[in-house]
């Protein structure tokens with residue numbers, strides 16, 4: 457079923473940071489931070505903090521979800537990126553008041569229930585039955601996925617979900633918890649949106 461997530465190649469580099477502060481609510485809800493971990497920036501730039509196993513490991517470590525350098529393999533980073541897309545789909549459904557995609561719901565519930573509560577029973581052809589826990593790294597990653605999925609479920613069902621919104625400053629793709637009327641994830645996005653509006657006014661009044 458789940459394969460071990462060990463070994464890391466040395467040429468992997470950590471994705472560069474966007475320089476943006478966390479979006480409002482992202483420090484409270486790690487699932488929101490996960491949803492925002494691939495950022496579209498002006499000029500067609502795109503930063504994926506989970507783009508490499510080392511980057512994904514660092515991202516988990518910063519949130520207390522994994523020890524430093526657990527030796528993640530690309531498959532584990534892929535699982536994390538996949539959960540991110542499913543959580544983003546659910547956030548989009550909630551923001552737009554649309555039904556959830558069944559695949560997104562299934563993926564989050566799968567992550568929630570995948571963590572075994574006990575070492576599983578195994579059966580060796582020669583030596584017979586024994587119990588064994590999954591590989592430690594797999595265990596860590598599965599636990600992190602379950603924690604993030606649970607946090608997404610908490611966010612979507614809490615009163616805070618009323619304040620969930622998508623940043624209103626294209627091309628930004630981050631989600632945030634709105635405070636008052638502000639619907640930008642950062643000062644930088646707010647400034648860009650205001651500049652774009654001022655420009656549109658100037659060009660239409662000419």
Ligand SMILES: [Zn+2]
Nearest residue numbers: 623628641645
């Ligand atoms: Zn933004």
